[in-house]
Amino acid sequence: KKSYKVCCLPGDGIGPEIIAEGKKVLAAVGAKASVEFACEDALIGGAAIDATGDPLPDATLEAAKASDAVLLASVGGPKWDSTDPNAPRPEQGLLRIRKGLGLYTNLRPVKIYDALVGASTLRPEVIKGVDLVIVRELTGGLYFGRRERFYDEEGAGANGGRGQRAYDTLEYREYEVERIARQAFEAARKRRGKVTSVDKRNVLETSRMWREVVHRVHDEEYPDVELEDLLVDNTAMQLINRPADFDVVVTENMFGDILSDEAAQITGSLGMLASASLGDGVSLFEPSAGSAPDIAGQGVANPLAQILSVGMMLTYAFGMVEEAGWIEAAVERVLNEGWRTRDIADENTSADHVLGTSAMGDKVVVAL
Amino acid sequence: KKSYKVCCLPGDGIGPEIIAEGKKVLAAVGAKASVEFACEDALIGGAAIDATGDPLPDATLEAAKASDAVLLASVGGPKWDSTDPNAPRPEQGLLRIRKGLGLYTNLRPVKIYDALVGASTLRPEVIKGVDLVIVRELTGGLYFGRRERFYDEEGAGANGGRGQRAYDTLEYREYEVERIARQAFEAARKRRGKVTSVDKRNVLETSRMWREVVHRVHDEEYPDVELEDLLVDNTAMQLINRPADFDVVVTENMFGDILSDEAAQITGSLGMLASASLGDGVSLFEPSAGSAPDIAGQGVANPLAQILSVGMMLTYAFGMVEEAGWIEAAVERVLNEGWRTRDIADENTSADHVLGTSAMGDKVVVAL
Ligand SMILES: CC(C)[C@H](C(=O)O)[C@@H](O)C(=O)O
Ligand SMILES: CC(C)[C@H](C(=O)O)[C@@H](O)C(=O)O
Numbered sequence: 001k002k003s004y005k006v007c008c009l010p011g012d013g014i015g016p017e018i019i020a021e022g023k024k025v026l027a028a029v030g031a032k033a034s035v036e037f038a039c040e041d042a043l044i045g046g047a048a049i050d051a052t053g054d055p056l057p058d059a060t061l062e063a064a065k066a067s068d069a070v071l072l073a074s075v076g077g078p079k080w081d082s083t084d085p086n087a088p089r090p091e092q093g094l095l096r097i098r099k100g101l102g103l104y105t106n107l108r109p110v111k112i113y114d115a116l117v118g119a120s121t122l123r124p125e126v127i128k129g130v131d132l133v134i135v136r137e138l139t140g141g142l143y144f145g146r147r148e149r150f151y152d153e154e155g156a157g158a159n160g161g162r163g164q165r166a167y168d169t170l171e172y173r174e175y176e177v178e179r180i181a182r183q184a185f186e187a188a189r190k191r192r193g194k195v196t197s198v199d200k201r202n203v204l205e206t207s208r209m210w211r212e213v214v215h216r217v218h219d220e221e222y223p224d225v226e227l228e229d230l231l232v233d234n235t236a237m238q239l240i241n242r243p244a245d246f247d248v249v250v251t252e253n254m255f256g257d258i259l260s261d262e263a264a265q266i267t268g269s270l271g272m273l274a275s276a277s278l279g280d281g282v283s284l285f286e287p288s289a290g291s292a293p294d295i296a297g298q299g300v301a302n303p304l305a306q307i308l309s310v311g312m313m314l315t316y317a318f319g320m321v322e323e324a325g326w327i328e329a330a331v332e333r334v335l336n337e338g339w340r341t342r343d344i345a346d347e348n349t350s351a352d353h354v355l356g357t358s359a360m361g362d363k364v365v366v367a368l
Numbered sequence: 369k370k371s372y373k374v375c376c377l378p379g380d381g382i383g384p385e386i387i388a389e390g391k392k393v394l395a396a397v398g399a400k401a402s403v404e405f406a407c408e409d410a411l412i413g414g415a416a417i418d419a420t421g422d423p424l425p426d427a428t429l430e431a432a433k434a435s436d437a438v439l440l441a442s443v444g445g446p447k448w449d450s451t452d453p454n455a456p457r458p459e460q461g462l463l464r465i466r467k468g469l470g471l472y473t474n475l476r477p478v479k480i481y482d483a484l485v486g487a488s489t490l491r492p493e494v495i496k497g498v499d500l501v502i503v504r505e506l507t508g509g510l511y512f513g514r515r516e517r518f519y520d521e522e523g524a525g526a527n528g529g530r531g532q533r534a535y536d537t538l539e540y541r542e543y544e545v546e547r548i549a550r551q552a553f554e555a556a557r558k559r560r561g562k563v564t565s566v567d568k569r570n571v572l573e574t575s576r577m578w579r580e581v582v583h584r585v586h587d588e589e590y591p592d593v594e595l596e597d598l599l600v601d602n603t604a605m606q607l608i609n610r611p612a613d614f615d616v617v618v619t620e621n622m623f624g625d626i627l628s629d630e631a632a633q634i635t636g637s638l639g640m641l642a643s644a645s646l647g648d649g650v651s652l653f654e655p656s657a658g659s660a661p662d663i664a665g666q667g668v669a670n671p672l673a674q675i676l677s678v679g680m681m682l683t684y685a686f687g688m689v690e691e692a693g694w695i696e697a698a699v700e701r702v703l704n705e706g707w708r709t710r711d712i713a714d715e716n717t718s719a720d721h722v723l724g725t726s727a728m729g730d731k732v733v734v735a736l
Contacts, residue, residue, distance in 0.1 A: 091570045121608055126489040142538060147573040152541065164542035166577040170510065173520065174532035200622070202459045205515035209534040236626045237633035240489055240608065254568070258604045258626055265605035 007067035013291025015073030021303035021361030045075025055093030069317035120268035136256025145169030184250035271302030274309035381659025383441030389671035389729030413443025423461030437685035488636035504624025513537030552618035639670030642677035
């Protein structure tokens, strides 16, 4: 019997509640497919700060590296907000595990479920049929460049302001652009065959290099894929104007952070979106939404994104594409039957169809 | 009789057509208010490249500096797209005039006209009542930081990719944050008294400084204004989720570029939005939309954003707030009477109410 080790990171807020449902579904798939998934929990984020003072203890990174895949829930919360700039912050755990595992590709599929078209603030005819994936570069750019703050006598004198000065560096190397471009073209081949590459070429040098390299990789290796360039400001508009036109959108780290959240929000159902972070080794899977500290511990959080992240794990970490399809079909079926967690319920949902976190997980297991 | 010198920059694409309507309306206001506006044209963008090889000839910058206000239409077009990285580009004219005039504040009001609620891809109940202004820092950050591209032997060897390497620098000095924060708080005092300051504090050092400085200026000088912080990715979501909640949104240059276009698009009627760029000297006013080369020369472009930019000029450059109100009221009246240019016409617009550029300008003049 085949067996996989999964490193589970519950993290903070609703994290522990939703990851429990992810494990439930993973176990159910394992039973049906005769595969063993051995889950082991490790600490990250605020929970890790509380226990060890470090948002990513060495033991966690080691456990992640020794596993076949990492399932993350969510990190962060007001408890760890601090005015002390040197205090450890939960998100550092996230940034460090990305870098530590070399997860340079973040895949964020944005798909609208027919049953949830009403959740969007966009008109139904605009949002219907949206099915795109943002391919975000995840270990470069402003996130990991050199940064500094210092006191600048000169600046202060010349301009009458106080003299602080700070900078961050947006840096890319050619091979970093090459490999993320390949990921985008590969994704497009499995989808509708179209890539939109997003940059700010009219201003940034990194964008000019980005565009050249993406085109070279395209022309040399993926001439069969359709490639278009779009400026980042224009992309922010077109995602609202004609979201259904996009297939694969590839971009650098910070643009990807902004655009993937924008694209997620057009669906209106953030609690349904999962993401995969891939590199050359172990991969990581998580829901797109945050730790929602305001509803933590109440048993009302939506576990479907976490469950769908398990589906992505099956596809990308274990090559179990068929089994991933079971999960997607089960989620779709549960939605079509009218079952909702509070966040995706609306005036058409009868009160007895609003489920808690665990009951929703059970529904998916039954539908499997 | 009072007299003002206005430096007019028609630029490219639909620029010359729409600026003609702006001048028409300016002349009409002048006649009614007994003020003389002397307009003189100068070259910028592609038109300036064609005539002089330079997207911002010295003569233009001199003329702008010697004027009381600058009225810009739009720059750019495929004609000047070039694969040669050293070829002059129309947008450089824009970036250089911003820097040359010290225009560090970009005000982009986003307002939905009741008559145009249907133009938005957002649901009417979500978009109704939207009335916000993006205050974008315009002369700092990634736009004007040090940038470079070079060949890096080491990077190439270690990672198997080709060895190009590029960087851009996101840099801010404290006084730059201070002065833009003041602009935002001042704007809020004249509006609904609320500022949303947008940053990426969980990643960027410049954002951490940004947040500290904005709060210091708030606490010391504007404690009466309500201030909230929002991360840039979350802002990209909330602009779609609850746009009517925002009043003044202040942010750094690149975030402002992306978010102001996103905010503009939620209205669905880009052809209605104007912007003002202010500094310590002469100010510049322009429509928010681009040069639309695809419809240039056809006499169908929407001149209303240009006309509204004349309104902003009256307010910000000449302190003629009442007269600016005339223009806004006239535009609103023309819309309420059902007159439309092609871009804002819909299935409810009767064919005889679809106007060309010049006819629309005439309607506004009559309504004045
Ligand atoms: C928490 C934060 C550092 C992170 C990011 O900006 O990458 C988050 O917004 C995300 O998109 O996963
Ligand atoms: C043309 C371009 C350089 C410019 C910018 O990015 O500032 C434009 O997008 C704008 O917003 O005015």
